[in-house]
Amino acid sequence: MNDSATRRRLLTGWGILVLLFLYLPIAVVIAYSFNANEAVSNWTGFTLDWFTRAWETPRYQKALGLSLKIAVLNAIIATLLGTAAALALGRARSKWKVPFSVLVFLTLVVPEIVIAVASRIFFVKAHEGFSFFPSLGWKTILMAHVVWSSAVVVLIVRSRFTGMGSSLEEASFDLGAGPVKTFVQVTLPRLLPAIVAGALLSFTMSFDNYVLSVFTASGDNETWPMAVFNDVRFGVTPAVNAISTVMFLVVAAGVAGAMWFVTRKSGEPADGRG
Amino acid sequence: MSTPDLQTGPDVSTTSAPSPTPPPPAAAVGGAKPRRRGGKATGPRYPAWLAAPLLTYYLVIFVAPLLLLVAFALATQADSFAGEQYAFGFNLSNFEAVFDGLYLDVFVQTFLLAAGGTLATVLVGFPLAYWMARHVSSKRKMLVVLLVMIPFWTSFLIRTFAWKLILDGNGAFAGALGIDILYTWKAILIGLVYGYLPLFVLPVYASLERMDWTLVDGAKDLGATPWRAFRQITLPLTRPGIMAGTLLVFIPMAGEYVIPQMLGGGRFLFIGSVIQGQFIGASNWPFGSAVSIALMLILSAFVVLYVVSALKEEQFGE
Numbered sequence: 001m002n003d004s005a006t007r008r009r010l011l012t013g014w015g016i017l018v019l020l021f022l023y024l025p026i027a028v029v030i031a032y033s034f035n036a037n038e039a040v041s042n043w044t045g046f047t048l049d050w051f052t053r054a055w056e057t058p059r060y061q062k063a064l065g066l067s068l069k070i071a072v073l074n075a076i077i078a079t080l081l082g083t084a085a086a087l088a089l090g091r092a093r094s095k096w097k098v099p100f101s102v103l104v105f106l107t108l109v110v111p112e113i114v115i116a117v118a119s120r121i122f123f124v125k126a127h128e129g130f131s132f133f134p135s136l137g138w139k140t141i142l143m144a145h146v147v148w149s150s151a152v153v154v155l156i157v158r159s160r161f162t163g164m165g166s167s168l169e170e171a172s173f174d175l176g177a178g179p180v181k182t183f184v185q186v187t188l189p190r191l192l193p194a195i196v197a198g199a200l201l202s203f204t205m206s207f208d209n210y211v212l213s214v215f216t217a218s219g220d221n222e223t224w225p226m227a228v229f230n231d232v233r234f235g236v237t238p239a240v241n242a243i244s245t246v247m248f249l250v251v252a253a254g255v256a257g258a259m260w261f262v263t264r265k266s267g268e269p270a271d272g273r274g
Numbered sequence: 275m276s277t278p279d280l281q282t283g284p285d286v287s288t289t290s291a292p293s294p295t296p297p298p299p300a301a302a303v304g305g306a307k308p309r310r311r312g313g314k315a316t317g318p319r320y321p322a323w324l325a326a327p328l329l330t331y332y333l334v335i336f337v338a339p340l341l342l343l344v345a346f347a348l349a350t351q352a353d354s355f356a357g358e359q360y361a362f363g364f365n366l367s368n369f370e371a372v373f374d375g376l377y378l379d380v381f382v383q384t385f386l387l388a389a390g391g392t393l394a395t396v397l398v399g400f401p402l403a404y405w406m407a408r409h410v411s412s413k414r415k416m417l418v419v420l421l422v423m424i425p426f427w428t429s430f431l432i433r434t435f436a437w438k439l440i441l442d443g444n445g446a447f448a449g450a451l452g453i454d455i456l457y458t459w460k461a462i463l464i465g466l467v468y469g470y471l472p473l474f475v476l477p478v479y480a481s482l483e484r485m486d487w488t489l490v491d492g493a494k495d496l497g498a499t500p501w502r503a504f505r506q507i508t509l510p511l512t513r514p515g516i517m518a519g520t521l522l523v524f525i526p527m528a529g530e531y532v533i534p535q536m537l538g539g540g541r542f543l544f545i546g547s548v549i550q551g552q553f554i555g556a557s558n559w560p561f562g563s564a565v566s567i568a569l570m571l572i573l574s575a576f577v578v579l580y581v582v583s584a585l586k587e588e589q590f591g592e
Contacts, residue, residue, distance in 0.1 A: 255424055
């Protein structure tokens, strides 16, 4: 008995330690965003200047705007493509199922940097060969992002779809409703949490992506992660810290709000990332 | 007291049939697939062509680029002043160059550090997942899961950069403690573990959470030591989750670009940096393509070996 109490205490101590490890860098970024000294490594006093300075920097505004545009479009496109595919493949015993699953799996297993360089070659050559194909820019960034995001949507939505059983859909079809009506009235309401989770994850993945973006962009398209990377190399980044602090607070508030909403509504919390 | 039934009694191997392809985190969280036997498809359902748009998209924007990458890897770059000229064909000289001294070292270095990072992630993350599943009250579980996920939702670049501030030998943290490991493999290792920990913890936590813990209680009642119960019941039952977690962590670590760039200061080369250099710096597309393909092939070989060995162990026990 004493043994298991010790074990429990050790594990709890370890758990709290790892959680602290996870939040240490975030705490450092937040602290330095209030640092009066521009050289990040010295603390010389408290200031809110960086928040106004960051807000007024046109380059950051532009980069944030571009990232936001790409992330929103990416979430919409990936959710539509991914959900449609998940519906078709969820329960179908079709011959497409295996090759399609392999493809989805491949998009997630091939290292990001390999997808990134392959996309760069392809986009450059496609533009050279076909004038209607866009040159490197925000459109090619978006195209690269959708590959990953739609795969994530397929996985999340399909696992929910197969998990919830098909009897209601079969009843709906038997009673003469078409696919559209069945989807809107029967499937969508039950699938919505998974679709929303997929869309949110797509948005986040796109908004935060650096490697795919940098390889599929031309010099004058700077997304927010690209701006961060470029500035961080020189080490002077209080304004970047300030924006990151705001974004962290937004995410934390959003998560807290969602958690409050979910636990209040059903008492049974939604599961993990999906 | 002996425990003769532990190996064969509770049918460990079939309760959690591991799929040969490890489930990604989202799938690990989702429900089980209902299996349907025999007969044709039951009843009307959503039309199969709904998958066509995404399939087309993948063929054009994902498969075609990969094929083009292979074509470039087998091409040669002609030295000319007329810009980038390529001679396509079946030329393996790029691959020979890839496995030449310098680049071979980078490959070995990358895979050693990715393997070390994966091992460290398991050592740090498994006890955390175990604690979450076993010792956190069900009221607080949701909160702790979210605490693990929230950093994952905030900028990866910023969090990695923060480690640069923390590990800086002249800074307020490591500097004050007299630690100077920035721009070494140690800093990269910390960055790797930090960046990918949630990807390992979540699937493992999900499989620990789903596990039937009465089996462990039963084993202990029959006289098994906690360690033995852990090794013979907990570990095999959560193996699919551990496999998924380690793969989810190892693959991106081997292809990592940002972390070695920021925390290694470019002094400690990763394959990712070599590839980047061939496409954005020096610009030798055929060679860069060959390095990419080599990375993918070696990685696939690792993954296949790993999955096969894990499945074998599952079949024959320890």
